[in-house]
Amino acid sequence: MTNTEENEETNMAAWLLGIKNLQIQPYHLPPLGPNxxxxxxxxLGICGSDVHHFKNMRVANFIVKKPMVIGHECAGIIKEVGSNVKSQAVGDRVALEPGISCQTCNxxxxxxxxxxxxxxxxxxxxTNGSLANQVVHPENLVFKLPDNVSLEEGAMCEPLSVGVHACRRANVTPDSKVLIFGAGPIGLVTMLAAHAFGASKVIIADIDDHRLSIAKDLGANGTVKVSTNLQDTDEDTEKIQKTMGDSIDISFDCVGFDKTMSTALNATRAGGKVCLVGLGRSQMTIPLVAAAxxxxxxxxxxxxRNTWPLCIELLKTGKIDVKPLITHRYKFTQEDVEKAFETSARGGNAIKVMFNL
Known part of the structure; x- marks a missing residue:
């Protein structure tokens, strides 16, 4: 038996078999290609989409129809390289960008x-995920980590990339005054990214006092506790504008409900921008004509897209610190996998739940 065959036989992964049914089982990897x-x-961190798959076997139109390895926020150590690989070497500590595009379409x-x-x-x-002992991935989607960036921080490049991409899309600049809906993991990394892009003022709105306190500790210039009443947009808009003290140039909705998007549209100044980041609803009813x-x-x-080099640089230089977002850590055992996903699904004090394999 070759070493490769032995590794493939002993490689284990967390398979999603049904609703709230995760089992650590063997995972036979595809052959290592030249690149x-x-x-x-x-x-590996647990993402909100992982929790949706765990609880519902689907996220929007992405439906789990057969057993699937879960997870995508990951970092690790290179164990083997293909014959054409030049930029990476065995032993390198790396963060993985999880999406493989076709590279041929327009x-x-x-x-x-x-x-x-x-x-x-x-x-x-x-597509199978990466909550596994080992995975095979293209060289061009693997990024070497500097010595002062930990593997946990490397795994956090994935959620941080969402915030960085959102700030790029909305063109956050040093004179931007920013509002963020949602003090969950994505709202918080969007806040960190907005500050790193130089935003002069960033406030966060949420319904949860604990998460708002975390946002404040991480550098929010202001926080607003909004109502749980789904129809109450006017009062929330007034609270937000009072807290901001200035007109809001850019709003990021990191929740994605009718109410959050409607309030964002109402609170943002004329000529401003609203960026929808969270996908809480597949359809919305919002005051689009008034906003237009x-x-x-x-x-x-x-x-x-094209975010990993910048994320790694922001972590390396200390312009962003994601370590405080990691609130829970678990091992890669059957018991801990179940506990970790239940913890993440409950929410509460959990921000980012991380596996140490």
Whole structure:
């Protein structure tokens, strides 16, 4: 038996078999291609989409129809390289960008590869994810980590990329005054990214006092506790504008409900921008005509593109510190996998739940 065969037989992964049914079982990797690397996964964070798959076996139109390895926020150590690999070496500590685009369609050729219709994305059905001992991944989607950036921070490049891409799309600049809806992981990394892009003022709105206190500790210039009444947009708009003290140039909705998007459109100044980041609802009823009459631009994002080098640089230079977002850590055992996903699904005090493999 070769070493490769032995590794493949003993490689284990967390398989999603049904609603709230995760089992650690063998995972036989595809062969290592000439442009691929084999990575021993060392750190992996649980994303909101992972929780949706765990609880519902679907996220929007992405439906789990057969057993699937879960997870995509990951970093690890290279164990083997393909024959053509030049930029990576065995032993390198790396962060992995989880989506493999076709690289041949017009979207890919134009640089918007995150919108590729043939995208194969870790842990998004039908593609297996990376909560495993080892995975095989293309060399060009693996990024070496500096010595002062930990593997956990490397895994956090994935959610941070969402915030960085959102700030790029909305063109956050040093004179931008920013509002963020949602003090969950994505809202918080969007806040960190907005500050790193130089935004002069960033406030966060949420319904939860604990998460708002975390946002304040992480550098929010102000926080607003909004109502749980889904119809109450006027009072929330007034609270937000009073807290901001200035007109809001850019709003990021990191929740994605009718109410949050409606309030964002109402609170943002004429000629400003609202960026929809969270996908809480597949359809919304929002005051779009009134916003259009004030020339409020509505933009959206889907995942990210070309963000890993910048994220790693922001972490390396200390312009962004994601370590405080990691609130819970678990091992890669059957018991801990179940506990970790239950903890993440409950929310509460959990921000980012991280596996140490």
């Amino acid at each position: 691929d690397v084999k990575v021993q996964i060392k750190a 979207l890919c050729k134009n640089g918007t590869y995150n919108l590729c219709k043939k995208m194969k994305f870790f842990g998004s059905p039908p 009459a004030r020339e409020v631009d509505v933009i959206g994002i889907f995942r990210y």
